[in-house]
Amino acid sequence: MSYADFRLETVAETIPNPFRRVVRFVFEWIPIAIVAGLWELASGTAVSSEILPPPSAVFAVSWELLVSGRILPHLQVSLYRIGVGLGLSIVVGVALGVGMARVKPIENFFEVFLALIYPVPKAALVPLAILWLGIGTETAILIVFLACLLPIVLNSYNAARNVDRNLIWSARMMGMPAWKLPIKIVVPATIPSILTGIRQAIPIAFIALVSAELIASNRGVGFEILRHGQIGNYTSMFAVLVVISGTAFVAVRGYEWLERRVVTWT
Known part of the structure; x- marks a missing residue:
């Protein structure tokens, strides 16, 4: 809900x-x-309309950007980066969270590392990512991946730690090997919390992406926001912000709709 x-x-x-x-x-x-x-x-009273254009003008330009298709190539690039980065964070985050909860050496190895990177703003890692990967898609994907990883790891970890022990004991008594327990018992039991972690990660992915594209990209919505701001075209700058905000809103609501209807048993 x-x-x-x-x-x-x-x-x-x-x-x-x-x-x-x-x-x-x-x-x-x-x-x-x-x-x-x-x-x-x-707009135009307390603040100059050149600096703060009215929403009527911003929404009109947003609509024009979508209808004309001028923003679509940049939006497609940004959504691709979000999809890859978020997808990688789901795969790695679920595996890492469940592994930390069920295997003590894995928890000991990664606990301090996650605690150290948690408070670091992911945008602060962009210059380092540029040194490693250059300006472009790979850097944006890395920043999205790192930003989305923690909520998925934490939700998976907490859920896996709280799995009903009776389920595990019953599976062991029925002869299930220990190596199958995470796949057959633990992961299915943690699905509701994993889905919650993904829902939390979706808006974080958009925030991280725009932060990365403002610094380390020559394509994407973040680059368009920066480009329009640098030439003083603030109406278009706000219009691109509206487009990406609306896209993030649709993504979150669409995910919630699918979650309610596809995974009703959770």
Whole structure:
């Protein structure tokens, strides 16, 4: 259940069923409408419209970027980098989290390393990644991978540590070899927490990607944001921000929709 669903659950119960979706939609978008209204009022009054263009102009340019297709090549590059980096973090994070929870030497080996890299802003690693991989896709993928790895590792680790011991004992009593336990018992039992970790990692992936592309890329939405900002085209700069924000929103909501319908047993 998302934060918005939880927040509106009590209110929704007091409203007739046919109108609940409408009321939920209105309440979810009220804060966005308020911010957009204040932004529209501030542009050209409290702040120069050249520096802070009104949302009406920004949304119009965002729509034009999408319809004309000018932003699509950069968006495709960015989504590819997110997909590869996030996919690698899921594979490595689940394996590492489960391994740390079930094998003490693995936990001892990686625990300090993860504790050290956790507080480091991943954007601070971009210059080092440039030295290793150069400017481009590989550096962006590495930063996304590192940024998304920790939430997936932690969720997998905590879930694997709390697996019902009765399941493990029952499997051992039925003759299952010890090496099959993580695959047959532990990982399936941790799927709900793994899915939660992935959901947390999706917005982090977008944040890390834009940070990397602002510094170490000549393509992608982060590069477009920087390019428009450098030439003073702030309306287009904000428009690209709107496009990537909307894409991240759709990605998170789409993932939640799939999670509810495909993995209903969790």
